[in-house]
Amino acid sequence: MLIQDNIIPLYQQLADIIRNSITSGELKYGDKIPTEVELSEKYNVSRITVRAAINELVESGFIIKKQGKGTFVSKPKVQRKIEYLSSFTAACEASGLKVTNEIIKREVMEPKIEDKKALELDDDDKLIYIQRVRFAGGDPLMLENNYFSFKRFNFLLTEDLSGSLYELLRDKYDINPSDSPNSGNDHTTIEIAKAMDEEAALLMVQKGEPLFYIKTVIYDDKNRPVHIGKQYVIGERYKFVIS
CATH class of the missing domain: 3.40.1410.10 (Chorismate lyase-like)
Incomplete structure (x- = not known):
């Protein structure tokens, strides 16, 4: 779970959790990432925090957004x-x-x-x-x-x-x-x-x-x-x- 009083921002903690799931093989290429609402409820954070974590993972190439379909684990760049x-x-x-x-x-x-x-x-x-x-x-x-x-x-x-x-x-x-x-x-x-x-x-x-x-x-x-x-x-x- 996320630690509220940690020097590491919440969005970064969430991004690290999802990234580790990808690099460990728990999440594989093509797997769909939970929605913003689902992640927000699971980790008890705002959707703004979830969105920031997702945007960082998209920017670093770990996941990709597909319009109208959702967010998925991408192949390594x-x-x-x-x-x-x-x-x-x-x-x-x-x-x-x-x-x-x-x-x-x-x-x-x-x-x-x-x-x-x-x-x-x-x-x-x-x-x-x-x-x-x-x-x-x-x-x-x-x-x-x-x-x-x-x-x-x-x-x-x-x-x-x-x-x-x-x-x-x-x-x-x-x-x-x-x-x-x-x-x-x-x-x-x-x-x-x-x-x-x-x-x-x-x-x-x-x-x-x-x-x-x-x-x-x-x-x-x-x-x-x-x-x-x-x-x-x-x-x-x-x-x-x-x-």
Whole structure:
């Protein structure tokens, strides 16, 4: 129960009780949290106190409000520095989530004018398009769309891409994707998008679900373009940190 004469505010005590129930596994992902009225009566506190506790847990990502349905335990959010090359795998593993990848498409296609410019392609070059769904803890989290020069990266058509793409490039081909200021990669953008039919189906979310849309051109340590990246990430389960 809550201690009235404690230095810790009542709303914080209540938030701690609910948080501990989630981290201990007593409350699991998808479980519905009792209503404000039920919590108010159970712990003999005002609804204002309950609301403050709930808002703190929503802000910290432990629970999520669904309009007209109630408040539920949410999946853990993956926290990642706001840098494109911050390791997706490392960020997930830091949250206790194992990463797996599923290849959806691997094909050769004609480049658009903007692709030729971004990747500095020869006139007779083509694109390799690789689409993967990246899973965290068994659940889809990111839809990854990468575009490479066919002339430079045609080996990707036959390589095992079930693991880290950047580790493969570094370890086997001595190609080192870089986020350094000298790479020329100063135009990575992050926007909010809504899941359309393809994204919704592959990420297993409802159409219209909020997604982060990340677009970038990645260079190597010799200032040569490596790939164009266009990624969709489930907003509910991801947060970026500015360091």
